[in-house]
Amino acid sequence: MENYLPILVFALFSIVFLVVTLVAARLFRPGGALFKGASATINDDPYECGNPAETFAHDHRFSIRYYLIAVLFVVFDVETIFLFPWAVQFDRLGIFGFVEMIVFLVILIVGYVYAWQRGALNWA
């Protein structure tokens, strides 16, 4: 377990680094007074090619085609988690383990082929 301690130290170090960077940027940036005129107009608006924005992104509904992708992703990603320990223990599991994994993969591939046939992987 003590091998993980340096990772924690590293994480804390990164966070401190980020905080220091952002605080430093706050100190060095031009004061608000200098840019007051600009701020009052459209400087603080989201970018809209220089025009005053009529609406904002959160006012709209975007068609998200990612719902199916996300579901498929979860299935495959969980599978990755199963494959990792299997690969590490491959020698010990031997042919039995290999066949078991093929069975597991075939079940998954059937679902994958079904999704493909139904057009879930087509973007257009």
Add this chain to the structure above:
Amino acid sequence: MAMLESLRDLVGPAVFDHAVSPLIKIAVLIFVGILPLISYLVLAERKILGFMQVRLGPNRVGPWGLLQPVADIAKLLVKQDIIPSTAIRWAFIVAPCLVVAPAFVIFSVIPFGPAASQTGGSLDYFVTDVNVALLFVVAMATVGVYGIILGGWASNSKFSLLGGLRAAAQMVSYEIPQGFSLVIPLLMAGTMSLQGIVQAQFEQQRWFIFQGWGLGLVAFFIYFVAGVAETNRNPFDLPEAESELVAGFHTEYTGMRFALFFLGEYANMIVISAVAVTLFLGGWHQPFPNAGWAGFLDLQWIPVLTPPLGLVGILWFSTKLAAFLFVYIWFRGTFPRYRFDQLMELGWKWLIPLVLLTIFGTGVWKILQ
């Protein structure tokens, strides 16, 4: 060294070995290794792209443009700092940090050089080595995705939102072939510790890219393609496509927060390359360790490097890393951008079946051995 010894006595050996010593290493790694590397990678990219397009690239600040990174940092630091009035403030601020922090943390498990037991010295040339290192890398790399999606969402700009959505779909899709392709070196090595994988390549006398009937090469190819897509680099840079989305998920970002996104992207490039070097290219080992004619590659004839292995290892690791980073830049100078449906098709319909076949083939290869 004497100072370190007395510090060790002061805080006690346990605290020293697990907190102070890593902290020193981390500070050196970040401030001497990664941050300068990233700053000069940006310069190198602009220079190389310049040469590829028959231009000079940056050449005004310092000799050969070498002080350009310093000028860039100074400029970014004093830029006006805008948070759009309609943005979600806290998410807008947290997002770039979420990209940088995980990329940094991954460096803690990358084996840049040999362990103390291998050199006979007292210094490990890496921060730590855990037995599920590869899983840790994959997990941390996933966290970075949230930063980009959050940044795109929090900006409340149409361009950013589209960029963030694209990033979500793309990074999620390419994570699957990437995760799968890591299984192949795992199968070949039989361990998840990155230091262990490097050692396995040394013992098998073969880099994993050349191992197992060329299957290693296929796995490497898939890993690298997916890695380029994961880092949103050309030809997969749709989330930030300048010409259509005006920098995509970081359209609204200015000054230091923009710099952090930039930093995160380049740190991720280095992470992907470092993992590729570790898994497929023999890590910190020299090429042809046992071939007589290649004996000079151990670099022992350079006087500074005579304490065996340690610095030589780091040198070889950096060389391989640099080669990878060059390929990234080369890609950018060469390939046009994918269309989004082509991108998804490549990921889901080509890479996934290919990588599943490769895993199957590697299993057969393992059994026949």
